Amino acid sequence: MELKVPTMAQLTTEGKEPEILFWVGCAGSFDERAQKITRDICKILEHVGISYAVLGTEESCTGDPAKRAGNEFLFQMQAMTNIEVLNGYNIKKIVTGCPHCFNTIKNEYPALGGNYEVIHHSQLIQQLIDDGKLKAEGGESFKGKRITYHDPCYLGRGNNVYEAPRKVLEILDTELVEMKRCKSNGLCCGAGGAQMFKEPEKGIKDINMERIDEVIAINAQVVAAACPFCMTMLSDGVKNHDKEQEVLVLDIAEITVRANGL
Amino acid sequence: MIAQIIFGLILITAIYLFSKNAGKIRRNILLGRDVNRSDRPAERWLVMTKVALGQTKMTKRPVAAIMHFFIYIGFIIINLEVLEIMIDGLFGSHRIFSKPLGDLYGLLIGGFEVLAILVLVACVVFLARRNIVRLKRFSGTEMTQWPKSDANYILIIEICLMTAFLTMNAADYKLQALHFGHYIKAGSFPVSSLLGPILSSHPSTLAITERVCWWFHIIGILAFLNYLPYSKHFHILLAFPNTWYSNLEPKGEFTNMASVTNEVKAMLDPSFIPESNGEVARFGAKDVTDLTWKNLMEAYTCTECGRCTSVCPANITGKLLSPRKIMMDTRDRITEVGNNLDKHGKDHQDGKTLLDDYITREELWACTTCNACVEACPININPLEIITEMRRYVVMEESQAPVSLNNMFGNVENNGAPWKYSNADRFNWADNNGQ
Numbered sequence: 001m002e003l004k005v006p007t008m009a010q011l012t013t014e015g016k017e018p019e020i021l022f023w024v025g026c027a028g029s030f031d032e033r034a035q036k037i038t039r040d041i042c043k044i045l046e047h048v049g050i051s052y053a054v055l056g057t058e059e060s061c062t063g064d065p066a067k068r069a070g071n072e073f074l075f076q077m078q079a080m081t082n083i084e085v086l087n088g089y090n091i092k093k094i095v096t097g098c099p100h101c102f103n104t105i106k107n108e109y110p111a112l113g114g115n116y117e118v119i120h121h122s123q124l125i126q127q128l129i130d131d132g133k134l135k136a137e138g139g140e141s142f143k144g145k146r147i148t149y150h151d152p153c154y155l156g157r158g159n160n161v162y163e164a165p166r167k168v169l170e171i172l173d174t175e176l177v178e179m180k181r182c183k184s185n186g187l188c189c190g191a192g193g194a195q196m197f198k199e200p201e202k203g204i205k206d207i208n209m210e211r212i213d214e215v216i217a218i219n220a221q222v223v224a225a226a227c228p229f230c231m232t233m234l235s236d237g238v239k240n241h242d243k244e245q246e247v248l249v250l251d252i253a254e255i256t257v258r259a260n261g262l
Numbered sequence: 263m264i265a266q267i268i269f270g271l272i273l274i275t276a277i278y279l280f281s282k283n284a285g286k287i288r289r290n291i292l293l294g295r296d297v298n299r300s301d302r303p304a305e306r307w308l309v310m311t312k313v314a315l316g317q318t319k320m321t322k323r324p325v326a327a328i329m330h331f332f333i334y335i336g337f338i339i340i341n342l343e344v345l346e347i348m349i350d351g352l353f354g355s356h357r358i359f360s361k362p363l364g365d366l367y368g369l370l371i372g373g374f375e376v377l378a379i380l381v382l383v384a385c386v387v388f389l390a391r392r393n394i395v396r397l398k399r400f401s402g403t404e405m406t407q408w409p410k411s412d413a414n415y416i417l418i419i420e421i422c423l424m425t426a427f428l429t430m431n432a433a434d435y436k437l438q439a440l441h442f443g444h445y446i447k448a449g450s451f452p453v454s455s456l457l458g459p460i461l462s463s464h465p466s467t468l469a470i471t472e473r474v475c476w477w478f479h480i481i482g483i484l485a486f487l488n489y490l491p492y493s494k495h496f497h498i499l500l501a502f503p504n505t506w507y508s509n510l511e512p513k514g515e516f517t518n519m520a521s522v523t524n525e526v527k528a529m530l531d532p533s534f535i536p537e538s539n540g541e542v543a544r545f546g547a548k549d550v551t552d553l554t555w556k557n558l559m560e561a562y563t564c565t566e567c568g569r570c571t572s573v574c575p576a577n578i579t580g581k582l583l584s585p586r587k588i589m590m591d592t593r594d595r596i597t598e599v600g601n602n603l604d605k606h607g608k609d610h611q612d613g614k615t616l617l618d619d620y621i622t623r624e625e626l627w628a629c630t631t632c633n634a635c636v637e638a639c640p641i642n643i644n645p646l647e648i649i650t651e652m653r654r655y656v657v658m659e660e661s662q663a664p665v666s667l668n669n670m671f672g673n674v675e676n677n678g679a680p681w682k683y684s685n686a687d688r689f690n691w692a693d694n695n696g697q
Contacts (some may be wrong), residue, residue, distance in 0.1 A: 003692065005692040007689070024691070026373050026678075026679040026681070028677070028691070029689070029690075029691055030679060030681055030688070035691035038691050039663050039691065044521060054689070054692075057685055057686065057688045057689050059688060060678030061674045061680060063674070065670060065674065066670075066674055068650075069657060069670070069671070070546065070650065070654040070655075070656060070657035070663070071654075071658065071663070071671055072518075072519045073522055073525070073658060074671055074674055074675060075674075076518070076526040077529075078674065078678075080526060080527075080530060081530075084279065086294050103512075103514035103515070107512055107514060107515035108516065108518060111518050112518060113344055152326075152631070153514075153631075153633055153634075154514045156514050157514070157632070157634065157637050158512060158515075158633060159513075162511065175677075181573075182550075184637050185322070185634075185637075187365070187573075187578075188575040188630045190575060190630060191630070192631050192632050193631030193632070194631050194667060195519075196680075197666055197670040197680055198664050198666040198667055198670075199626060200579075200581070200628070201576070201582065201624055201628040202580075202581070202582075203523050203576070203579045203580035204579060204580030205580060206579065207575045207576070207579050207630070209579075210575070210579055210616050219650075232458075233347055240629060241580040250356075
């Protein structure tokens with residue numbers, strides 16, 4: 001599918017307002033693996049015919065990693081600058097491709113003047129499935145595959161979104177298996193709290209390896225992720241375990257695109 | 263008459279000492295910064311009812327939940343019996359409720375006895391889990407000699423109290439059967455009646471046994487009450503206010519610092535004049551008094567069960583961080599600050615701080631902010647908030663973040679992304695269609 005991704009700047013000059021803003025996030029913009037997921041989210045939006053736009057180069061880091069690392073100054077600078085851009089475009093509804101962006105814009109921007117309806121892409125896909133606009137047909141079959149879902153902390157415990165991503169997997173006619181630590185007991189991938197940007201402290205094991213041990217223990221063939229940082233950590237974990245042939249790490253959006261042959 | 267006076271004096275002393283020590287803890291908690299946790303009262307009552315009264319978060323570990331429930335319900339209900347003991351002690355009566363309550367009294371005593379034996383069994387199981395099975399959750403660097411002994415003392419005291427209660431009833435029951443003195447028939451005593459055979463059948467020995475157990479039981483309870491302020495067991499009281507004052511926002515949401523908002527607004531808009539309260543506060547927390555009173559209340563509420571640490575991804579993978587240690591360190595430090603206040607007055611500085619003297623930077627930086635510890639706590643304690651406040655101090659007051667994080671900050675500030683990519687390339691992903 002050839003993508004034509006509209007930006008807010010373009011739409012505004014055409015005098016148009018999109019239904020929803022797609023907040024891509026830094027990982028979704030720069031990380032090669034996450035870029036693919038970003039494009040897949042766009043494919044889904046185009047496929048169902050929702051009018052959307054992105055900010056393009058006007059987007060900037062939400063400030064999440066700065067805030068979790070204790071740099072509240074930098075966080076609020078980022079937040080206020082972003083809010084100015086979002087309010088300037090009169091944005092009402094936002095879908096994010098990252099649970100960290102989702103949490104920050106949804107929960108921490110309102111007090112600073114940014115009030116939007118914010119959803120994560122797994123919630124968007126679930127809504128589209130519920131509305132009958134999206135199915136799992138015409139593409140790759142996941143039938144009979146053992147799929148497990150890794151809860152991102154800022155989607156699950158952080159915001160109590162446990163069911164939406166699972167619904168997306170349920171329509172695949174697969175065997176959805178849960179890891180021992182799932183939902184509110186889910187184990188972190190190890191990247192949160194700005195850990196993504198530093199070496200871990202001295203210990204006996206890396207957190208992502210601990211998580212992949214669990215994936216292997218339940219013989220899952222696919223680990224579904226919903227966060228670009230989890231994606232990196234889980235993929236690295238699978239690689240370090242030499243299980244790249246046996247275990248596939250895929251984002252909820254990628255799975256949806258594959259199942260629909262988009 | 264002398265017995266009544268002695269009882270009265272013991273009771274008054276016990277209550278006085280307890281109020282004094284509980285008052286000190288209250289004073290220490292209020293050394294923390296202010297935070298509003300009194301909004302949405304209806305929701306708060308609901309959270310307290312569910313989490314503290316209903317113990318809903320305990321159910322994640324069913325064995326501990328059932329055992330704990332026995333002790334909890336036993337503690338609350340057997341206190342009805344303590345009321346009678348108090349009245350009897352003060353007025354020299356014996357089982358004063360037995361007459362007015364009639365058959366109901368026998369039923370109540372029966373219920374207390376069943377609970378007492380359940381409490382006893384649960385305490386024995388808990389002791390075994392700690393000392394024989396040695397569950398991993400009850401060990402760790404912060405579980406030094408005192409925390410371990412504290413837990414054992416609590417369980418042993420409860421076993422002694424329940425044993426005294428049941429022995430007292432057993433002797434009483436036997437004396438009733440013998441129609442001895444004032445020991446009037448008062449119900450069926452379903453558990454203690456089984457203890458009859460091991461007691462003497464001599465009425466005066468039985469009467470002495472009954473009295474000794476009665477005094478041991480009530481003095482034991484009053485002594486235990488006074489042990490609470492020195493012990494992790496204080497959670498039986500603070501669990502209720504602590505859950506009432508819970509954070510009601512989503513766990514992922516971190517507080518926005520109002521002091522920073524003012525400065526950032528002034529930076530972005532020079533005409534902005536912040537409302538000043540005249541107080542120059544520190545950014546983040548270096549010592550316990552930089553934390554909020556809620557953080558400090560949580561420190562005194564923690565009963566060191568270790569559920570937080572056992573689910574912490576950093577701790578599981580061998581890092582130094584243990585959320586339980588964060589809470590214990592905070593409590594020990596605020597207690598130390600309070601003691602200094604009592605001994606040396608308000609302006610005394612002991613040269614120590616929570617940061618470095620208690621909690622190391624290595625612990626702070628190992629946290630993934632995943633909220634597993636917050637979720638795991640059965641009484642809604644939040645170690646993550648303390649970690650975040652301390653990170654804020656290290657980053658904003660000291661500029662001592664790890665180098666790699668400083669690089670990340672620089673990237674966010676200059677390029678609008680945590681990595682060293684040019685903002686101009688931010689939209690390139692849309693060009694590599696299908697590659």
